[in-house]
Amino acid sequence: MFTYQKSVEEQISPEKLKLLQEKKLRKQVQYMYQNSPLYASKLDEAGIHPMEIETLEDLQKLPFTEKFEIRKSQEDTSNLGLHQCIDSNKIIRIHSSSGTTGRPTYVGITKKDSAVWTDIVSRVYYTAGVRLHHKVIFAMGLSFFVGGLPLKDGIENLGATFIPIGTGASERLVTTSLHLKPDVLLCTPSYANYLADYIRSIGMNPRDLGFKLIGTGGEPGGGLLEVKQRIEQDWGARVFEAMGNADMAPVLFSECPAGDGMHFVAPDYVICELIDPDTGKVKPFEDGNEGELVYTAIDRECVPLLRFRTRDLISIKTGKCSCGSTSFRIRCIGRTDDMLIIRGVNIFPSAIKDVVSSFYPRTTGDIQILLEQPGPTVEPPLQIKVEHGINSEKDLSMLKKELEETLRAKLMFRANVQLVPEGTLPRFEMKTKYVKEIY
Structure with missing residues (x-):
């Protein structure tokens, strides 16, 4: 049974967290250099030996990984690409990105990768307020999309009841909600509006379904003040936003009940950087700073990525949150490739x-x-x-x-x-x- 209650930062000191991240980073870079043709080539071309990457500051020596490189890596191979680091017979599941910005990319996970994702997802929804007694309606797809089955695993790991309605089933969602009395709804912000309109069209009020907590993700919107207020007004429920990345982890950030930005909950699995999207120069995680979010996996077996440019433009919030967490928080402004x-x-x-x-x-x-x-x-x-x-x-x-x-x-x-x-x-x-x- 899942026992996580506090963020990693609150369990260990910042100094010990940094040492843990650097230990994992050194191991990850060496692992990728030895097992990934893509990263062996990238580091050799950059004139960097894995032993040179010892500290978090050394990350800046490494080249970025772009989405187009992942697509190209997968073009001429029958496996998951030249960045795959594990034998295919150790891959237990394959997911796909949504493909909204181009051809979808495929993401594999091993048993260990799955356990890491489950842990992160559990942290995300625990941060949002999901607990053992909750019944969760899942109104997104449990198919190829990375934001499906891994979310199921994490929510079930919390001990909450998971109800997989899926997409295209608004009538079933309504009848199931009236019978089973769930109190949490997970969907895109667009679907929350769509569903509210549908419910009114059949002569009911969205509040009749009794949801107290609505989790949004999959697209910007849940963190936009006017959009959030409309959903809360329609449903009489608290809205929280969560965000992740198909190539790194399904969700990595979550909004707590204080509603003052999304907390980063996985510093022991992923290192975040903030960069200027035009110059690539690293920017400090200081309150009010804006930039593009960059991820580096430090505990991944199958398809780990170094300095992956997400194209998510974010603003930073720092300082201790009223919920007690000391992790940095973000708001997603949009995507640089949508701009x-x-x-x-x-x-x-x-x-x-x-x-x-x-x-x-x-x-x-x-x-x-x-x-x-x-x-x-x-x-x-x-x-x-x-x-x-x-x-x-x-x-x-x-x-x-x-x-x-x-x-x-x-x-x-x-x-x-x-x-x-x-x-x-x-x-x-x-x-x-x-x-x-x-x-």
Whole structure:
């Protein structure tokens, strides 16, 4: 039975944690150099011998690993690529990334890797407040996607009751919830909104299902103030956000009941770095700093990665949280590969959604950005479809004007907002696609 109660940082001193990380890092780098053709080549080309990597500061000597390298590594092999470090007969399961930013990559785990993931996932949901007595409705897929079966393992390890509804089963979710009285719902923020609309369409109130805790992940949104407030208002439940990465671990960060950012819960398994996405220069983990998140595995057998660029742009929170944890916390601003540049201003779809959601119920919060040319540079005005609320028909010209003015005031770009009726834009039970290419 799972017994984790405190974060690793609270169990040992920062000095001892650093020593543990460095010990694991040295072992991991040597292991990868000996067993991965990809990393043997990368280190040789960089003129670095594994014995040179002794401290956390030495990480900066290592080259980054990019997503395209992983895809290329898997192109001409029947196994998991040139970064695979273990015999294939020791792989117990294979997962896939979502492929939203290109061809999916495949991720294998050994028994040890699975145990590590289970431990991390248990920490994530314990941090969020999931306990032995909870019944958890899982409204995401238990299929190839990495955010499925590993989450089941971690939640069951906590001793909570896991109810795998999956996707595309809103009617079953409602009837099951009415019968079994679960109190936790795990889904994407988009599906939380989609499901609330569905429940109202059948003459019920989302609060009738009795959820007290809603965990969101899989896409930005759960940490956006307006999006979060709408979900909490619809459901009468506390919303928390969790975040991970398919190539590293399903989840690594979790929001506690204090709601002041997502805590990093796995420093004994993964080392995080913050870098300037343009220069690659390392930035300190200081309060308010922003940058791209970089991961290094230090306890992985099958497909470990060194200095993997996630393309997740985050902001840092430090200092002791009111929950008692001393781990650093983050908010995800967006993805650098989703970013649009309009007259020199960086714009993230999640930020546009947050502004539009602030107009609820005059808008539903659903948006679709229409790209008339390849990004990331876009000439203004940016074309945006926005769903208006049912009772906003008499106010459309004023609503359009207010939306465009607010987007310009808050995000500093000029938009052309096209208002469409509620229910017009596509709904997604998994990751929402905010951008549509029409060129």
